[in-house]
Amino acid sequence: MTGRVDSAVIQAHGLGGGSDLPIPASLAIAGGTAALTLSFVVLLLAWRTPRFATERARTVPAGLAAVVDGAAFALVLRVLGFALFAFVAWASIAGPDILPNPTFGVVYVWLWVGIVPTSLLFGRFYRAVSPARTIHLVIARLSGGDPATGIRELPAWLGWWPAAVTLFAFVWLELVYPNATYLGPLQLWFALYFLVTVVGAAVYGDRWLSRADPFEAWSDLAARLSVWGRDDDGRLVVRSPLRNLARLEPAPGLVATVAVLLGSTAFDSFREAPWWVRFVQEASVPQSWLGTGALLLTVLVVGATFTLATRGTSVDERRVPSHELPARLAHSVVPIVVGYMVAHYLTYFVEVGQLTLIQLSDPLVDGSNLFGTADWQVDYWLSTHPSFLATVKVLAIVVGHVLGVVAAHDMSLRLLPKAHQVTGQLPLLGAMVLYTFGGLYLLFGS
Numbered sequence: 374m375t376g377r378v379d380s381a382v383i384q385a386h387g388l389g390g391g392s393d394l395p396i397p398a399s400l401a402i403a404g405g406t407a408a409l410t411l412s413f414v415v416l417l418l419a420w421r422t423p424r425f426a427t428e429r430a431r432t433v434p435a436g437l438a439a440v441v442d443g444a445a446f447a448l449v450l451r452v453l454g455f456a457l458f459a460f461v462a463w464a465s466i467a468g469p470d471i472l473p474n475p476t477f478g479v480v481y482v483w484l485w486v487g488i489v490p491t492s493l494l495f496g497r498f499y500r501a502v503s504p505a506r507t508i509h510l511v512i513a514r515l516s517g518g519d520p521a522t523g524i525r526e527l528p529a530w531l532g533w534w535p536a537a538v539t540l541f542a543f544v545w546l547e548l549v550y551p552n553a554t555y556l557g558p559l560q561l562w563f564a565l566y567f568l569v570t571v572v573g574a575a576v577y578g579d580r581w582l583s584r585a586d587p588f589e590a591w592s593d594l595a596a597r598l599s600v601w602g603r604d605d606d607g608r609l610v611v612r613s614p615l616r617n618l619a620r621l622e623p624a625p626g627l628v629a630t631v632a633v634l635l636g637s638t639a640f641d642s643f644r645e646a647p648w649w650v651r652f653v654q655e656a657s658v659p660q661s662w663l664g665t666g667a668l669l670l671t672v673l674v675v676g677a678t679f680t681l682a683t684r685g686t687s688v689d690e691r692r693v694p695s696h697e698l699p700a701r702l703a704h705s706v707v708p709i710v711v712g713y714m715v716a717h718y719l720t721y722f723v724e725v726g727q728l729t730l731i732q733l734s735d736p737l738v739d740g741s742n743l744f745g746t747a748d749w750q751v752d753y754w755l756s757t758h759p760s761f762l763a764t765v766k767v768l769a770i771v772v773g774h775v776l777g778v779v780a781a782h783d784m785s786l787r788l789l790p791k792a793h794q795v796t797g798q799l800p801l802l803g804a805m806v807l808y809t810f811g812g813l814y815l816l817f818g819s
Contacts, residue, residue, distance in 0.1 A: 401763075402813045405771045409809050412775045413802050416782045417795060423786040425619035430604060430612035438609045447501070451510075454502025464736035470556045473738050477554055478729025481547055484588060486722040489714050492592045496601035499592035505570040506582050506589070512575065523578035532625030535581075536590035537633050539569065541672070543587050544637035548644065549664035590630065594707050597621055598776075618707060618780055623700035628676055631706040635808070636672030638713050642815035675808075679706065682804035686789065686797045693788045701788060702801065705781035709805070712773015713812050716766040720755050727751045766816055774809045778802065 432438070440446055457479075465476040491498040500506055513520035543562070552558050566587075573581040582589055597618040600611050621627075643649055644664065653660050683698040693701070727749070734747035742748065755762050781801055789797045 401767050401817045402810055405767060405774070405809050405813045406806055408771050409774050409778060409806055410802075413778055413782070413798075416779065420779075420782060421786070423783050425613075425616050425780075425783045426787055428604070428612075429616060430602065430610035432604075433609050433611055441609055450501045451507045455504050455507050457502075458504040460733075460736070465556050465560055468556075468737045471738060472554060473732055473735075474556065475729055475732035475736055476556060476559065478725060478732060480559065482722060482725050482729055485543070485547065486714070486718045487726070488588060488592045489595055489711055489718075490722075492595035493599050493711070495596075496599045497589075497593050497596045499586075499589050500583065503582065503586065503589055505567055505574070505586055506579065508567070508571050509574040509579060509582065512571070520574075520579045523574065523576045523581070525576055527577040527580050527584065530625055531584065532627065533584060533590065533630045534626030535573075535585035536587060537626050537629035539566070539585055539587040540591065540630060540633045541637075541668075544633065544640075545665065545668060548637060548641050549661060549668055551661055591634065594621075594631070594634075595711055597704070597707055598711060615776065615780055615783070618704050619784065621704040621707075623697065623703065625700070627703045628680060628699045631703050631710060632672050632676030632679065634710045635706060635713065636675040637668065638710065638717055639675070639811065639815060640668045640671040642717060642812075646815075678804050678807060679703070679801075682800040685800040686785070686793075692790070698788070702781055702784055705777045705784070705801075708773045708776035708780065709808055709812075710773075712769045712771075712776075715773075716769040716812070716816055719765060719769070720762065723755055724751055724753060763817075767813070770809065770812045770816070774805055774812075778805055781805070 433441075461476055461479045464474060468474045468476070488499060510520050546553050546558065546562050550558060570582055570586050573585050583593055584590065597620075598614045599617065600614060602610050602612050602617045602620070604610050644667070649667075653663055656663060680699045683702045684695045686695070686698055728751050731746050731749050731751070734744045735741045736743070782798060785798050785801075786794060
């Protein structure tokens with residue numbers, strides 16, 4: 374199969390869906406929820422003091438740190454990131470508005486789904502190659518300004534709210550907008566993206582990018598589960614991913630951001646379900662309206678259940694006000710999102726990602742072979758091994774939820790009075806069991 378086949382698979386996020394997998398939905402759901410509950414019981418018995426409150430990290434060798442923190446390495450990454458952006462922008466402007474154009478695969482597969490593996494492996498990868506950050510850096514240097522500072526200070530109350538809004542805007546484009554696989558809407562979205570990010574950075578400094586760029590914000594969150602981090606002095610260190618995760622500072626809008634990430638992935642699972650397709654086809658309301666409402670409702674359900682579960686925790690109000698608990702515990706949702714995205718998009722990323730590499734050699738779809746990949750074939754090994762794929766899907770969701778429970782449990786030990794360290798965690802455990810049940814059901818039973 375070459376890059377000139379029907380590229381409608383760009384939209385087929387359900388590759389290797391539940392109906393194609395050999396594990397019964399009831400078994401997957403029961404096993405997953407049982408594993409989560411058992412892990413919580415084990416934690417209650419064996420994990421009685423917080424372990425992530427203290428710093429335990431190893432500094433990397435001086436030579437490696439010098440390379441990673443060096444100006445030359447940063448320049449190479451910026452040039453490579455901007456070169457790929459410029460190449461794809463050229464393909465989107467000069468190339469035909471048809472699905473074999475590699476723009477769609479680069480944006481929806483390499484960029485959006487690829488944030489997870491690159492951030493897990495390399496840490497805050499996207500900020501190192503971000504074209505928006507590069508443009509801001511160049512403008513600041515040419516004007517003689519400091520890229521870290523802007524005209525005004527970024528208000529603390531904004532927190533992660535800009536990221537929540539821009540992330541929702543992207544997943545709406547990808548999952549709801551009916552013309553998402555036409556170049557015009559994609560070009561318009563990215564024009565607005567650069568307007569928001571670059572102008573915002575000029576006003577508030579480059580901290581705006583980590584709070585308003587949807588791709589950088591998501592990459593920074595996923596990078597919390599990598600081994601790479603920085604100590605309080607800014608030195609490059611290696612530490613446990615869960616210790617990295619525990620260092621995520623609570624801020625306004627953080628719950629909304631993780632709710633958008635988890636809720637949009639859940640929506641992507643059920644939007645191709647037969648019952649939803651029939652409902653949309655039979656309804657008199659436009660499909661985009663129904664999709665927007667369902668996407669927003671799914672995000673709100675995730676955010677509301679998490680907020681209610683954490684605020685329902687028994688605490689000493691003088692020690693930790695209950696209204697602060699959702700943000701203090703929101704880091705525990707990050708492993709759940711990562712696990713769910715691995716389970717949901719693994720086949721899509723591997724197989725459509727290969728197709729995108731093939732298409733990149735022929736960006737104008739005129740028979741070119743710029744990089745020698747146009748005649749390569751997609752390897753469908755994952756799709757032809759459903760037992761392995763099903764096992765990976767279940768493990769990804771269960772491991773993600775177990776890590777989420779571990780993160781929440783350790784933080785709860787720091788926040789809750791001893792008298793409520795068991796009962797106080799039960800509402801959040803209930804929410805995570807609900808997420809596990811829902812995630813496995815959507816993957817295997819819908």
